Amino acid sequence: MILLKRRNSQKLTMCANFIALAFIFSYLESLFPFSLGIPGVKLGLANIITVYVLYMTKNFKTTFIVIFVRIFLVAFTFGNLSTMIYSICGAILSGLGMVMLYKTGIFTIIGVSIAGGVLHNVGQILCAMLILETNELIYYLPVLLFSGIICGFGVGFISNICVTNLKKFYNSKENLPS
Amino acid sequence: MKYIRKYLKMNFADILLTLTLVLCGFASLIIFYKTSRTGTSLVIRQNGVITATYPLNEDAMINISDAGNVITIKNGAATMTEADCPDLICVRHKSIKRTGETIVCLPHQLSLSVEGGVSVDDDKIDAIVR
Incomplete structure (x- = not known):
């Protein structure tokens, strides 16, 4: 019983840590607007945390909790609510895609994060097409595909470093959070 | 450099996925340009x-x-x-x-x-x- 309680509180703390980190990364991204004049092109720094959580905890529920709480917090503090729906659509699609690719087990962390970056953009554009009823938005697709690949690659590289080294650390201490 | 390359390793499936996405991008770019x-x-x-x-x-x-x-x-x-x-x-x-x-x-x-x-x-x- 004591063990169970300890594990639960450990989970909660880890989750809170991840959300705080993702929140900070989103804030950093809003501080340096990396914009090419095309809506939807972002670095996706917060995705580092998503990929990291997915690979460290191997728990899909935790991953989705981190994604959703981060989006709500960001939208309520320094985003605007009207664009929150686009973030949610992109995040759901990229989250589902990453989990599915992760489950197949044939992709490395970089492949998974590239797919996540691209799917996030595709989800956002599909959502915008539905809400604005403007089919011409599909013309943004090539740009968003390329930016998703490049940013996803960078995100995958950084999360690969984190996962590889922190896994070593946790394994040596035998307290890998799950 | 060796240190960085260790973390950039991609397997065949990754490269296939990336290439497919790049091809999709170029294909749609060409289609959109031709029809505009x-x-x-x-x-x-x-x-x-x-x-x-x-x-x-x-x-x-x-x-x-x-x-x-x-x-x-x-x-x-x-x-x-x-x-x-x-x-x-x-x-x-x-x-x-x-x-x-x-x-x-x-x-x-x-x-x-x-x-x-x-x-x-x-x-x-x-x-x-x-």
Whole structure:
């Protein structure tokens, strides 16, 4: 019983840590607007945390909790609510895609994060097409595909470093959070 | 360098996925470029409903009062010159003049798109007939 309680509180703390980190990364991204004049092109720094959580905890529920709480917090503090729906659509699609690719087990962390970056953009554009009823938005697709690949690659590289080294650390201490 | 390369390892499936996505990007780019033409009119939509249409061959300043956006048409191209949204992505967007090109202001649910026009092939036929 004591063990169970300890594990639960450990989970909660880890989750809170991840959300705080993702929140900070989103804030950093809003501080340096990396914009090419095309809506939807972002670095996706917060995705580092998503990929990291997915690979460290191997728990899909935790991953989705981190994604959703981060989006709500960001939208309520320094985003605007009207664009929150686009973030949610992109995040759901990229989250589902990453989990599915992760489950197949044939992709490395970089492949998974590239797919996540691209799917996030595709989800956002599909959502915008539905809400604005403007089919011409599909013309943004090539740009968003390329930016998703490049940013996803960078995100995958950084999360690969984190996962590889922190896994070593946790394994040596035998307290890998799950 | 060796240290970095260790973390950049991708397997066959990753490379296949990336190549497929890149190919999709190039294919759609080519398709969109082939099908786009120089447009003749600017269509303004608010909340998905067409509210106004302007010809692109006349210079104009369009003020959308309830959204706080100002659109300028000059030399057959349209730009968003003013907006009161926080991110100003629509203002930084380059001018649009080919069919299908769109400027979107997400906070105001406003979209400008270029429509209608003579296709490149039609131009050629005209030239030959002339």
